[in-house]
Ligand code: ATP
């Protein structure tokens with residue numbers, strides 16, 4: 001038999017919490033510390049199983065009293081007790097089935113609590129029926145009602161237990177009154193003795209006092225433990241979460257280092273080979289071929305610099321947010337207008353018509369923003385749109401939408417598009433689609449990952465819709481009143 005507090009799937013409870021779903025808890029938010037009367041789902045499951053096991057003892061006890069009563073001097077056997085024993089056995093089978101087959105320890109807390117309430121109600125009903133057949137207010141079974149109340153208060157909310165306490169006392173008083181008024185048969189106590197009206201009144205009063213007293217006392221004693229229990233698990237969950245975060249960070253860092261090393265190695269290798277050719281005297285640096293080799297090498301050095309700059313930008317965003325130059329009341333309209341002026345010649349060269357759909361929009365002003373990062377984000381997306389409109393060119397529109405809480409920047413082009421399977425991946429570092437590499441050899445594949453970082457640090461989201469050969473639409477949504485955590489904390 002498993003005791004009510006034997007440790008079992010604690011890890012699972014914590015893991016569940018770590019995933020963000022507070023499934024094992026069902027906190028009662030408005031209560032003070034004294035009102036914490038809840039346990040974890042798995043704990044409740046164990047306790048319910050424990051009670052089911054105890055219930056078999058009750059079945060055996062009832063059957064034994066029914067059969068063996070006379071031989072140990074008890075007044076009378078009660079065939080009815082056998083019926084009660086059979087009923088208790090039958091509903092216990094249903095509960096055991098529910099607990100072992102239908103509801104595991106990971107079951108939703110609310111379902112288990114409903115089951116617990118159902119068990120309490122059926123047990124109390126069975127107890128009161130037993131009390132009736134074993135002598136009414138003089139029945140030796142009466143104290144078990146109090147025992148049940150204590151168990152119930154450990155398992156479920158005290159409020160519910162007070163309701164059950166009231167219902168139990170009400171039904172018990174009604175039962176005793178009916179017995180004395182002759183509405184129901186009155187059975188002599190199984191341990192002998194007759195009940196008088198006054199004695200019965202006293203028993204009822206004592207029952208009421210004990211039932212409510214035990215609920216109150218059990219709640220006062222256990223609520224502190226429950227609060228600590230929940231606190232402990234919450235802390236363990238938080239520790240585990242931060243451990244997982246650190247692991248994930250480490251993993252990403254080493255992944256990132258590997259890719260960076262790989263990205264830098266191939267152009268460096270080519271540069272070294274070219275220089276070796278010149279150093280070994282295979283080519284005259286002053287000759288046409290030598291000059292071509294040198295200018296190719298210079299281009300590769302440029303692209304290496306691009307990669308290094310992008311990597312630095314990304315690292316700065318990931319690590320240096322605390323020092324980011326947050327500014328107040330930053331106008332997106334203004335930033336877009338500046339970028340437009342600078343991007344126009346690039347667009348013209350690529351045969352692209354840049355259409356500003358934000359001129360007549362209202363002012364999109366972010367409470368807090370880091371202007372250089374916003375510029376970087378918009379520039380990257382607009383440059384991508386121009387770059388990947390090649391070779392035919394087309395139209396690139398930049399639109400701005402505003403409502404009371406958000407600003408939305410949408411950059412749409414009619415270029416090469418991105419195949420469906422790569423549409424999520426292009427936000428990862430160094431990912432470039434084959435069609436992009438085909439029309440534009442230069443590119444690090446870091447731009448969109450920086451865009452995403454920049455948008456997210458402003459509390460926003462970036463998404464992309466695209467169809468290969470049709471065009472791409474990148475949408476960036478910013479909350480107007482986002483307060484960055486480092487500002488909020490200051
Ligand atoms: P860089 O780091 O120099 O910006 P890049 O432009 O290739 O290089 P990202 O800006 O990160 O890198 O874009 C990643 C990939 O997403 C691109 O290589 C391209 O395959 C795809 N892509 C991004 N924008 C567009 C677009 N507007 N149309 C088509 N493909 C796009």
Ligand code: MG
Nearest residue numbers: 380384447448
């Ligand atoms: Mg780019």
